[in-house]
Amino acid sequence: MANLPILLDYWPSMFGMRARVALREKGVEFEYREEDFSNKSPLLLQSNPIHKKIPVLVHNGKPVCESLNVVQYVDEAWPEKNPFFPSDPYGRAQARFWADFVDKKFTDAQFKVWGKKGEEQEAGKKEFIEAVKILESELGDKPYFGGDSFGYVDISLITFSSWFQAYEKFGNFSIESESPKLIAWAKRCMEKESVSKSLPDSEKIVAYAAEYRKNNL
Amino acid sequence: MANLPILLDYWPSMFGMRARVALREKGVEFEYREEDFSNKSPLLLQSNPIHKKIPVLVHNGKPVCESLNVVQYVDEAWPEKNPFFPSDPYGRAQARFWADFVDKKFTDAQFKVWGKKGEEQEAGKKEFIEAVKILESELGDKPYFGGDSFGYVDISLITFSSWFQAYEKFGNFSIESESPKLIAWAKRCMEKESVSKSLPDSEKIVAYAAEYRKNNL
Numbered sequence A, B: 001m002a003n004l005p006i007l008l009d010y011w012p013s014m015f016g017m018r019a020r021v022a023l024r025e026k027g028v029e030f031e032y033r034e035e036d037f038s039n040k041s042p043l044l045l046q047s048n049p050i051h052k053k054i055p056v057l058v059h060n061g062k063p064v065c066e067s068l069n070v071v072q073y074v075d076e077a078w079p080e081k082n083p084f085f086p087s088d089p090y091g092r093a094q095a096r097f098w099a100d101f102v103d104k105k106f107t108d109a110q111f112k113v114w115g116k117k118g119e120e121q122e123a124g125k126k127e128f129i130e131a132v133k134i135l136e137s138e139l140g141d142k143p144y145f146g147g148d149s150f151g152y153v154d155i156s157l158i159t160f161s162s163w164f165q166a167y168e169k170f171g172n173f174s175i176e177s178e179s180p181k182l183i184a185w186a187k188r189c190m191e192k193e194s195v196s197k198s199l200p201d202s203e204k205i206v207a208y209a210a211e212y213r214k215n216n217l
Helices: A014-025 A042-047 A067-077 A089-115 A118-139 A152-171 A180-190 A202-216 B014-025 B042-047 B067-077 B089-115 B118-139 B152-171 B180-190 B202-216
Strands: A006-009 A031-034 A056-059 A062-065 B006-009 B031-034 B056-059 B062-065
Touching: A006 A014, A006 A042, A014 A067, A014 A152, A042 A056, A056 A067, A062 A067, A062 B089, A067 A089, A067 A152, A067 B089, A089 A118, A089 A152, A089 A202, A089 B062, A089 B067, A118 A152, A118 A180, A152 A180, A152 A202, B006 B014, B006 B042, B014 B067, B014 B152, B042 B056, B056 B067, B062 B067, B067 B089, B067 B152, B089 B118, B089 B152, B089 B202, B118 B152, B118 B180, B152 B180, B152 B202
Parallel strands: A006 A031, B006 B031
Antiparallel strands: A006 A056, A056 A062, B006 B056, B056 B062
């Protein structure tokens, strides 16, 4: 028990969830520590002095920061089970490209959908639907972005699905009617225990987003 | 000759330069194709429909996009010579963290230094110097960010050094007096043919930046 990896995390964070899913996919037991954003722990500040953000995975006393970096680290530190990447360099490059697409095009857009109002929210909705359609076309008829197996892009994107209900409620639109295949993919991923155990209930996220909107908009 | 990898690039781009340095570090012969931004080639638009940006490396007819992704691909596709990463997962995670830092904290800041004026430029200068000092402290007394060997973080950052003279001229400050170790590191890197052959003359960059300022500010 003394040497369990420690995950510094925050429950509604889709970035934190990525680390949870990755660790559970590998069957790695870890100690979950919830961070209080108004009073960050000394371990967080000391482990991630540059960005001061969760998730941080502290393994053998050494911190790994930034969610996609944590996922790649987990894959390389526990290589025996469920590899997140294909073995060929081109497939690996494609996976990295799409996870990066999620961070660059999807993350900002989804925030505007639930965390903004008026014109900014409308612009966010447009960007969000555009990104969703691009992702759906990349998924195509494959069961997972990783092909037959759940991989790096799946881990990077699935954590946002716990927010879908919040996007629909505050953005006033239906993701399923825009992107039925993506919704089917999300349901497929949720059948995996690594995912269902790591994502909070959609209702809790809706309440969290409502509280944010009340305080900030 | 028929199967040479093709690099779609643009000469003053520090992102394009990363791909050039990576290929030359591996001793890979490639066909360099200069893109015209006002009239992008059909191959660029078809190879990178998402971002429509250089660099794109087309290898065996398949495109790899986004500069850090290209560098990682080059490392994995030509693994025999000059590995860009250490072999241990933690060292690999650290390298990815710092290359990501360059993209997130350094890229925007440097643009404001040479491509903006007034308050925005001053804010950029402050961010730039802050980022430079953090990078210098990470370098410490090592010859390279990769330790004894030139690696992923070195490739990610060195290409900006061809712009240093432009930053100093338009930002009206001295990088060397802020960060002498980083300047010594840049000189050390420039002794490598892979770097010196891939970076344009600083004077050409200064002229390019001056032209940009004349047309845009």
